[in-house]
Amino acid sequence: MFDRIALIGIGLIGSSLARVIRREGLAGEIVVSTRSAGTLARAQELALGDRYTTDAAEAVKDADLVIVSVPVGSSGAVAERIAPALKPGAIVTDVGSTKASVIAQMQPHMPPHVHFIPGHPLAGTEKSGPDAGFAELFENRWCILTPPEGAEPEAVERLAAFWRACGSNIDTMDPEHHDMVLAMVSHLPHIIAYNIVGTADDLQTVTKSEVIKYSASGFRDFTRLAASDPTMWRDVCLHNKDAILEMLSRFSEDLASLQRAIRWGDGDKLFELFTRTRAVRRSIIEAGQEVDAPDFGRFVAAHPEKN
Numbered sequence: 471m472f473d474r475i476a477l478i479g480i481g482l483i484g485s486s487l488a489r490v491i492r493r494e495g496l497a498g499e500i501v502v503s504t505r506s507a508g509t510l511a512r513a514q515e516l517a518l519g520d521r522y523t524t525d526a527a528e529a530v531k532d533a534d535l536v537i538v539s540v541p542v543g544s545s546g547a548v549a550e551r552i553a554p555a556l557k558p559g560a561i562v563t564d565v566g567s568t569k570a571s572v573i574a575q576m577q578p579h580m581p582p583h584v585h586f587i588p589g590h591p592l593a594g595t596e597k598s599g600p601d602a603g604f605a606e607l608f609e610n611r612w613c614i615l616t617p618p619e620g621a622e623p624e625a626v627e628r629l630a631a632f633w634r635a636c637g638s639n640i641d642t643m644d645p646e647h648h649d650m651v652l653a654m655v656s657h658l659p660h661i662i663a664y665n666i667v668g669t670a671d672d673l674q675t676v677t678k679s680e681v682i683k684y685s686a687s688g689f690r691d692f693t694r695l696a697a698s699d700p701t702m703w704r705d706v707c708l709h710n711k712d713a714i715l716e717m718l719s720r721f722s723e724d725l726a727s728l729q730r731a732i733r734w735g736d737g738d739k740l741f742e743l744f745t746r747t748r749a750v751r752r753s754i755i756e757a758g759q760e761v762d763a764p765d766f767g768r769f770v771a772a773h774p775e776k777n
C-alpha cells in the first residue's frame with residue numbers, strides 16, 4: 471500500500487501499527503523512530519521495523535506515510551523537526567487522543583507539498599511502551615479522521631484505506647466536535663477513574679491493604695483506567711482543557727443531584743436513573759460494540775503475557 475512508512479513514537483499505538491503493518495504487508499519498508507535510545511533498542515529487539523533511528527527527520531526521508539504516535543504535548547516539536555525532511559506528496563498523520571490542539575501544534579509546520587490528515591484510533595489499553603502493542607488492537611474499532619478543509623479527497627481515502635486494512639472502521643469529523651465527543655466518552659471516564667482511585671488511596675479510615683484485599687470488581691475496573699500512562703493523560707487533560715471542563719461541570723451537577731437523592735431517600739429518582747443507564751449499556755451491545763476492554767476480552771487468551 472505504501473513503499474515506506476515512518477513510525478514516529480513506538481509505544482502502545484506505534485508498535486501495534488508496526489505489527490499490523492507487517493502482518494498485512496502494508497509497507498515495503500517500516501522505519502521506526504523514537505526519542506529515547508533505550509526504547510528504540512527495545513523496538514529493534516522486537517523486530518518492529520526494518521530501520522531504526524532516534525532522529526525523526528532522518529526517519530521521514532522518502533516516507534510516503536508518516537504516522538506520529540507520541541503524547542499529544544510533543545506533537546508540535548515532532549512536526550517542527552520532521553517538516554524540512556518530508557517528501558513531496560507524503561501523507562502525514564497522527565493518532566493523538568485530542569485533535570484541535572494537535573492540529574494547532576502541527577499544521578503551522580506542515581509544508582504545502584504534503585497531505586496533513588490527523589487521525590485518532592479509538593482503540594487502546596492502559597498499557598504503554600513497545601512491548602504492550604499487538605496487531606489486533608485496531609480490529610473492529612473506530613478510527614476518526616479530521617481532515618482539514620481543502621484536504622485532497624484521494625489522500626484522505628488512501629489513509630482511510632490504510633486504517634481499514636488495519637481492521638478499523640472510519641468516520642470523519644471536525645476536530646472540535648471530536649474533542650467534545652471524546653471528552654465525554656474517554657477523557658471524563660479516565661479522570662473519574664484517576665480521582666476515585668486517588669480518593670481510595672488517601673482514605674484514613676480504610677487502610678490501603680483493605681482497599682487492595684477487598685477491591686470488588688467495580689473498583690477494579692477503575693484501577694485499570696487509572697493505571698494508564700501518566701504522561702499521555704497529563705497531556706490529554708492539558709490539551710483538551712475546554713471540552714473536559716465542560717463535561718466535568720455537567721458531571722459535577724449530576725453528581726450533586728444524585729447526592730441529594732441519596733441524602734433525601736429519593737428512591738424513585740435513584741431507580742429511574744439506574745434504569746435509564748442500564749439501557750445505555752444494552753444499546754451499546756445491540757449496536758455490536760464490544761463492551762469489555764480488549765485486555766479483558768478475547769485478547770486475554772491470545773496475549774496472556776500482556777496481562
Ligand SMILES: NC(=O)C1=CN([C@@H]2O[C@H](COP(=O)(O)OP(=O)(O)OC[C@H]3O[C@@H](n4cnc5c(N)ncnc54)[C@H](O)[C@@H]3O)[C@@H](O)[C@H]2O)C=CC1
Pocket residue numbers: 478479480481482483484503504505506509526539540541542544547548565566567568590591592593594595596597598599600699702706
Ligand atoms: N494508549 C492508548 O490507549 C491510546 C493512545 N492514543 C494516543 O496515541 C499517542 C501515543 O500513545 P501511546 O502509544 O499509548 O503512548 P506510549 O507511551 O506507549 O508511547 C509513546 C511513544 O512516544 C515516544 N515519544 C515521546 N515523546 C517523543 C518525542 N518528543 N519524539 C519522539 N518520540 C517521542 C516514546 O518514546 C514512546 O515510544 C498519544 O498521543 C495518545 O493520546 C490514541 C489511542 C489510544
Ligand SMILES: O=C(O)C(=O)Cc1ccc(O)cc1
Pocket residue numbers: 566567591592593594595596656695763
Ligand atoms: O483502555 C481504555 O479503556 C481506553 O479507553 C483506551 C483509549 C485511551 C485513549 C484513547 O484516545 C482511546 C482509547
